[in-house]
Amino acid sequence: MIELIAFDADDTLWQNERLYTATQKKLARLLAPYADEQGVHKALYATEMDNLELYGYGIKAFTLSMMETAIDLSQNRIGSREIRQIIDWARDMLWAEVQLLPHAAETLAQLSASYPLMLMTKGDLLDQRRKLERSGLGGYFDHVEIVSHKGASIYRDLLERHGLEPPQFVMVGDSLRSDVLPVVEIGGHAVHIPPESSWAHERVPAHQVPDGYHQLEHLGQLPGLIEQLG
Amino acid sequence: MIELIAFDADDTLWQNERLYTATQKKLARLLAPYADEQGVHKALYATEMDNLELYGYGIKAFTLSMMETAIDLSQNRIGSREIRQIIDWARDMLWAEVQLLPHAAETLAQLSASYPLMLMTKGDLLDQRRKLERSGLGGYFDHVEIVSHKGASIYRDLLERHGLEPPQFVMVGDSLRSDVLPVVEIGGHAVHIPPESSWAHERVPAHQVPDGYHQLEHLGQLPGLIEQLG
Numbered sequence: 001m002i003e004l005i006a007f008d009a010d011d012t013l014w015q016n017e018r019l020y021t022a023t024q025k026k027l028a029r030l031l032a033p034y035a036d037e038q039g040v041h042k043a044l045y046a047t048e049m050d051n052l053e054l055y056g057y058g059i060k061a062f063t064l065s066m067m068e069t070a071i072d073l074s075q076n077r078i079g080s081r082e083i084r085q086i087i088d089w090a091r092d093m094l095w096a097e098v099q100l101l102p103h104a105a106e107t108l109a110q111l112s113a114s115y116p117l118m119l120m121t122k123g124d125l126l127d128q129r130r131k132l133e134r135s136g137l138g139g140y141f142d143h144v145e146i147v148s149h150k151g152a153s154i155y156r157d158l159l160e161r162h163g164l165e166p167p168q169f170v171m172v173g174d175s176l177r178s179d180v181l182p183v184v185e186i187g188g189h190a191v192h193i194p195p196e197s198s199w200a201h202e203r204v205p206a207h208q209v210p211d212g213y214h215q216l217e218h219l220g221q222l223p224g225l226i227e228q229l230g
Numbered sequence: 231m232i233e234l235i236a237f238d239a240d241d242t243l244w245q246n247e248r249l250y251t252a253t254q255k256k257l258a259r260l261l262a263p264y265a266d267e268q269g270v271h272k273a274l275y276a277t278e279m280d281n282l283e284l285y286g287y288g289i290k291a292f293t294l295s296m297m298e299t300a301i302d303l304s305q306n307r308i309g310s311r312e313i314r315q316i317i318d319w320a321r322d323m324l325w326a327e328v329q330l331l332p333h334a335a336e337t338l339a340q341l342s343a344s345y346p347l348m349l350m351t352k353g354d355l356l357d358q359r360r361k362l363e364r365s366g367l368g369g370y371f372d373h374v375e376i377v378s379h380k381g382a383s384i385y386r387d388l389l390e391r392h393g394l395e396p397p398q399f400v401m402v403g404d405s406l407r408s409d410v411l412p413v414v415e416i417g418g419h420a421v422h423i424p425p426e427s428s429w430a431h432e433r434v435p436a437h438q439v440p441d442g443y444h445q446l447e448h449l450g451q452l453p454g455l456i457e458q459l460g
Contacts, residue, residue: 054324056356060290067297068317076310080301083313087298094284125355126286126378146376148356 001230002189003164005111006145008173009121009128011195012219013108014135015099020062021197023089027066030082034073044069045200052201056148058124063090094127098135103220108140110223118143120158120171122150122178150178152185159186170229172222175202176209184210189229191216231460232419233394235341236375238403239351239358241425242449243338244365245329250292251427253319257296260312264303274299275430282431286378288354293320324357328365333450338370340453348373350388350401352380352408380408382415389416400459402452405432406439414440419459421446 010016024044028037035043047065055061066086070078111117119141121128128146132138143162147154159169166187173179174195181204183190190213214225240246254274258267265273277295285291296316300308341347349371351358358376362368373392377384389399396417403409404425411434413420420443444455 054321055290056354060285060294064290064293064317064320067313071310071314074310076314079309080304080306080313083297083310084301084306087294090294091284124286125376129378146355148359 001168002115002170002226003168004118004162005115005170005172005226006118006120006158007108008171008175008179009119009131010123011174011198012101012172012179012193013104013119013137014101014131017195017197017199019093019096020199023062023066023093026089027070027086030078030085031070031073034075034077040069040073043073047072049201056124057122058127059090059093060124060127062093063087094130098131100135100137101219103218105137107219107222108137111226112140115226116142118145120145120147120150122147150182152182155182155186155188159188170226172219174198176204177202180213181208181210184213190214191222191225193218231398232345232400232456233398234348234392235345235400235402235456236348236350236388237338238401238405238409239349239361240353241404241428242331242402242409242423243334243349243367244331244361247425247427247429249323249326250429253292253296253323256319257300257316260308260315261300261303264305264307270299270303273303277302279431286354287352288357289320289323290354290357292323293317324360328361330365330367331449333448335367337449337452338367341456342370345456346372348375350375350377350380352377380412382412385412385416385418389418400456402449404428406434407432410443411438411440414443420444421452421455423448 007013024041027044028040031040044065047069048062051061051065055064063086067083070082070086108117117140119132123146125146132144145158159166169188170191171179171183171188172191172193174193176192180190180192192213192215216222216225237243254271257274258270261270274295277299281291281295285294293316297313300312300316338347347370349362353376355376362374375388389396399418400421401409401413401418402421402423404423406422410420410422422443422445446452446455
């Protein structure tokens with residue numbers, strides 16, 4: 001019997017990666033005098049990975065990593081106008097309209113009638129709260145958890161706090177690394193909905209992909225699966 | 231009967247404001263060619279307030295505001311070396327040692343034997359988690375809440391989730407604005423421990439200071455007060 005269904009937010013309920021990809025393209029144009037597009041992407045990703053432990057996830061972290069990349073690749077030749085430009089991109093990202101993914105609203109409406117729903121996302125606290133508010137989906141969730149990362153121990157704590165056993169829990173998300181692997185590890189139900197595009201960090205090598213999770217093409221297929229699960 | 235005691239973190243359990251003040255002084259030195267110390271502080275505070283809704287609290291937000299202030303005050307004359315310098319200060323702040331305030335550890339040890347304790351702080355999710363881990367105080371807390379801001383509705387939700395009435399709840403903190411006013415408003419017990427110095431944003435005008443809260447000089451006096459409360 002399913003007692004709690006949790007949803008990832010970015011690229012599960014609403015578009016997110018697009019925003020980062022579009023901004024990366026702008027950075028590549030800004031840094032075109034110093035490196036080609038591939039070189040900019042590679043340097044930015046390396047900087048993001050170096051900074052992940054210190055800065056965490058989210059737009060502010062991404063912005064600081066863009067600045068470091070710009071300074072490094074240009075060998076200190078960029079100036080305050082370029083830095084201001086990068087800050088303006090961050091502001092645009094933070095204010096960007098929330099674009100729901102297909103079937104998000106009606107699936108949550110349908111499932112919330114029968115199950116407690118949780119939003120469970122990592123990223124920046126304020127930014128995720130703001131997106132949830134602006135998404136119009138806030139009313140469907142009984143619980144909102146914004147966490148600094150998603151590992152097996154985080155999911156275990158969550159279930160303990162809610163007094164649930166893993167088979168009573170379903171996690172739905174676009175990331176094998178964050179939404180699927182740790183949930184399968186603790187014995188919960190994981191539902192993977194592959195995104196149109198994903199951040200390299202969220203991908204996992206093929207040999208690490210576990211058995212025993214469910215894959216759907218879109219959120220509209222979720223209520224049928226939940227019915228089967230019990 | 232008290233059923234839950236919640237503690238603010240920054241400048242309640244450990245030093246925090248000092249770190250910001252020290253970094254502001256560095257920024258004032260960096261910008262000395264463009265404005266005097268008072269002018270830098272004033273411009274930075276204005277930028278922080280403009281950005282608060284968008285960036286929220288924490289070191290990354292502070293860093294972006296420092297950059298904007300530096301670019302504005304210098305009228306685009308600062309360059310990538312100065313920006314790199316500001317990023318390096320942010321890294322130093324994020325890695326800074328956690329310095330506990332007097333009586334923090336023994337007070338938590340003593341109270342946690344009899345009461346469920348909660349850490350309730352705003353700020354950056356990852357940074358607050360990291361400080362809690364490094365503080366050595368993590369084991370005393372039954373619950374950790376990191377919130378995007380602290381208003382009456384946040385406290386009301388919290389009590390509802392824990393099935394508590396306001397008189398069963400004690401909030402302990404250094405900020406009248408965040409830890410005292412909203413808790414008095416909902417009918418809970420608020421304990422104010424004034425900090426050695428505070429960020430202007432956390433202060434409240436004298437006429438807004440409510441009656442009906444407790445003031446202590448340091449955390450060591452808390453167990454005695456809790457005993458009186460019930």
